[in-house]
Amino acid sequence: MNILVIGGVAAGTKTAAKLKRENRDYNVTIITMGKDISYAGCGLPYYVGGVIENKESLIINTPENFEKLTQVKVITNTEVLKINRDNKTVITKNTVTSEEKEFKYDKLVIATGADPIKPKLDGINLKGIYYVRTPEDAIKLRSIIENEKIKRVVVVGGGFIGLEIAENLLENNIKTTVIDANENIPPGFDKEVSLYLQEKLIDNGIMILTNEKVVSIIGDEKVSKVKTNKRAIKADLVIMSVGIKPNTKIAEECGLNLEDNKTISVDYNMQTSDENIFAVGDCASVKNIITNKSTWSPMGSSANKEGRCVARTIAGKESKFNGVLGTSIVKLLDISAARTGLTEKDAISLGYNTESVIVPLDDKAHYYPGSGLLFIKLIADIDSEKILGAQVFGKGSVDKQIDTVATSIHFGGKLSDLQDLDLAYAPPFSTAISPLGHAANVLLNKITEGVKIVRFEDFIENKDSYKIVDVNKVPTLENALYLDLSNINGKIENLDYDDKILLVCARGKRAYLTYNKMKYYGYKDVNILEGGLSLNKEVGEL
Template structure:
């Protein structure tokens, strides 16, 4: 009799795990059933702001694999609109509610993959449940927001200045709305240092977004169940719709209720092979707790890159192979207005919290040779260990051609290079792509000099 694998979650981690397991074990050996509570599976959640903004014009363009591909070509029984509401570890079964009207029913498993993703943080404030207040986490959320835009709203308020909040603010401006952005922090993007975040705030203002920093949201006004305004401690901002961009948290409640252990970040605990402490139960994606290779601490970071890699590792192992997910360093990139924003490793505050004393340098340069048409500004910040010179973190804010330089810095951090090591990197050069001294090399050289100076002062 074929072994039964049940996968909870039909997006990046879950379907990567299912596909990899199928690649190694045929349907006569392993039956795979995947449950997705929404109406879509295997899609690019990162593309939702561009769908809302109009750069992507068809929802289908965000779907990586159609459901029939999983069912017909991979023999994976993918069931959409099917929500797992309970995991019974003793019974080795999950309870499923069919949103089309069927169930609930029990589905048995021998092996289980929990890939329930993350849930948006939703404030417990007056009016937060009013119609017109949207979280944007799933493709269904994005479609719901698109439908709201068909009603021709004029004013929008975005709560939260992280990646999602900023991308959604830009998307709504592109749709012709008057947009206000609220965040309790003094600068946007807590994953950047304040001096780099200030550049992002300036870019938003240049786009026409009203930016209110250092203000807390206190609630929402509504009329007839519809949101009419966002209320801060200082002002009332009229709104036809509100988008919540307050970040996410691991969607681990289902697993925790069943007895699957979660960690201090509320993410599900796994080992490097994505096994939970429960025999035969695996977890992957935004619902898990992972390990930061620089701070050496547990973290929960919701990114599709991690989810795909973790799902792949789980699937390979279920299929009888061997794969691990070693951890993360927090590399991320985004486009905010005309600016490209990227970061990797630790911020200054994160490095201090992890016990490092730091040396920091910021350099300004151009993305191409200064004389070459189309050269754009770039600012790079490097954060190094004051004693050893090891690169701990880096941030980039710049215009076209800036952000992908973060990959070279991520590789350097991954391999624990010092900033002095980096000064000799053999990076490419041609006027259309970089100055003769690439900004990464300039920043490394100045950071190395700063480390040397601080050590001489001791």
Template sequence: MRYVIIGGVAAGMSAAMEITRTDSKAKITVLERGQDYSYGQCGLPYVINGVVPDIDKVIARTVETFREKYGIDARTFTEVIHVDEKKKKVYGVQLKTGTALEIDYDRLLIATGSDPVLPNWKGIELDGIHPLKTLIDTKAILQDLNNKIKNVTIVGGGYVGLEMAESFHSLGKNVTLIQRSDQLATIFDLDMATIIHQEAEKHQISLILGEEVEGFSGDKRVNTVITNKGSYSTDLVLLSVGVKPNTDFLQNSAIHMNAQGAIHVNAYMQTSIPHIYAAGDCAIQYHRVKQLDDHIPLGTTANKQGRIAGANMAGNPLTFKGIVGTSIIKFFDLTLGRTGLTEKEANHLKLPYAVEVLEANNQAGYYPDGETLHIKLIYDKNSYALLGGQVIGKKGVDKRIDVLATALYNKMTVKQLLDLDLAYAPPYNGVWDPLQQMARKI
């Protein structure tokens, strides 16, 4: 069986490894546009500020390992430009030589991930303006920081924007963060985001909210960011305004995609063409709480979808059970966690929801050095089914978010939270966990 995988990072190589485990006679070809395989993109902000001391630490397996140990034809600098689903052929080009490629397949996986959004802003081509998505991006930023960089401007207040604000601050840079909406971290509701704003200001991050970037100016190198309301001097710009599925090469194919270019897949990760599969940031995910297809690109999901796609391609039927929208971010002294629906999302879906909020100690009240947890629960006011939760604090956030994520996955109600046998000892919890305190109150 000839397997071709387009994309050599999370989903693609999870699939490749699952195929090697399942089909001992597999002939696997992987086509990667860049030069690096199987690395942790989420670790890149921590490489930049030196918390992760060596960029090689985020590489799970090198391309040489896949070739020599697993017998995979792992190619680099190979860009796919067309897929012919009728002839079962992939067409591409070797970027270094310009040589055209034509490869036959029996099973095809599209695992091309996502690309950073780079708006058509005036001056975006100036030196000193960087995205952060790949190892090459990371090396470029590290190299640029060797220049006399004092003032850094981050455009976008999502996951990467927040993590990089902390990263640059820890390097002694003056950080300005520009966000076009009225809040950072729009995956949280505004009342919870206010806590994030306070943390940013506490660490001297200059917040510019409600302004849209229109362009950049400078002589070869950027020195000014121009918005619809003003201009800001800078030495370096990080662009973090979102990502888009890397699927433009499929526009003339029969593969079904949504309006944003994310590929529709079923539970077996098959596309609308049965012998073509898709996984990771370029594919949609079924949201178990919304009961709708969604697109929330995260590394955890990419690895799961890749494994399931590889198993199915090799004849071992597995199904992807869906997501509940769980994520967590470190931001200075705070941990920001969320899962399920926000109040904004519940309102958009016209669900009959209610909200409960609580400030609680992360541990027993009498035990020293406790920290406040800010918790928000969203639930169905008729059935009491859990819909979502947001938790922000210094300690114990991950514990509560994972409990809520598990509860959401299993479609539990608020009342059923009271029956959970959760871990208790004074350094970690009170006899009633804050989530159970909220359930009692509701």
């Protein structure tokens, strides 16, 4: 069987290598526009910042080594101009020599990936504007940073790559500003999570400008300023990271079905509307496991699984890619943030009867050296108590928590399942009740027991209606009534039974214990501030 693979990064190389492992008699050829294949796109920001020292580390396999290792033929510097579905051929053009060739296929795999979005702005072609999509991009950018006097950089776009670039520039003592037109960054998180992350970045010296649109780039031959709808910012260079778009031009031109977002429409086998053509990676659509709707998952992790699925399908073996949950993670300075499943905003828009909670927790025994504070936001359907999503952020073991939730959602888990999971415990690794178990307990208390947990945003909208009560171990809040948990034995001086009371402590635990006691003694409208002062330090400034 003659199999052509168009594209040679994660999805393309995974498909090709797995095809040869499935059947050594297959004639497999990769055709790619670049001179490199199988490079570490997610590692590019860390090469720019010097965390990854050698550029050779970015190239997982050279074409030559890949051919020797897999017996897959690799044709580089070659663009596919056209797919002829009727006679099952592709027309290509060498980008160096301009020579055109025709290749026949029995099965075709499109793995053309995605391209960086280049906004239509005045000044977009000035010198000093860079993108970070390929190893060449990263190598060029690092060379400029190391060899020229770069003092100020503007990053346009606050996605994961943009923020990772900003972090690495900051580590190199470069004054860095991130501009994004959206209200909150990074995308994919609910508002309160994004605001916490933005605040941490600002505290560490990265200027974050959201709700701000770049309108032009100013300079003679080289960039000198970035102009937004609100101001002008000096810049020695600009990094464009406003997102990517699926590279599906040849798929559209040959008549394959596309989704509304211009990704190639595929079934669970990653097969397109043509039974002899498959699509994988950043150019293809996949299914969301929760909603069963088409979605886009431009992630290296998805690409590799999709490639494996296609190779097994072509080999005649039962294979199915069930879809994704949108699980992702990012490290920003000394904190990490991860998400999986639906955000609360998305769950509500999809019609779920949604409830959520944010809980500050230790990732391991608080007395063990190196324990870290992390926050877990759990989102569930009230009627079924099924877990819909989670967001975890902080200094602790964020990856462990989000992977456990993703696994639970994948298998249709409920909050009670998180309570009962038999997870590993020892002081260096976890708390006796796991962080996720604790967060599930809190959310179930909110859903089934009616414990009133108030978000800071909701409190601010109605702050004059609350009596704020400080229930920390020692008095912490100015202009608030202080209450010692151990002294509650009945009616509390200066608090009436009908008062609307907001209990505030560091993380919420003492507030819950106080809540429980006060409800027992007859207080009717007792509320707990979600996340405590750990999440909402502004309470102490009111």
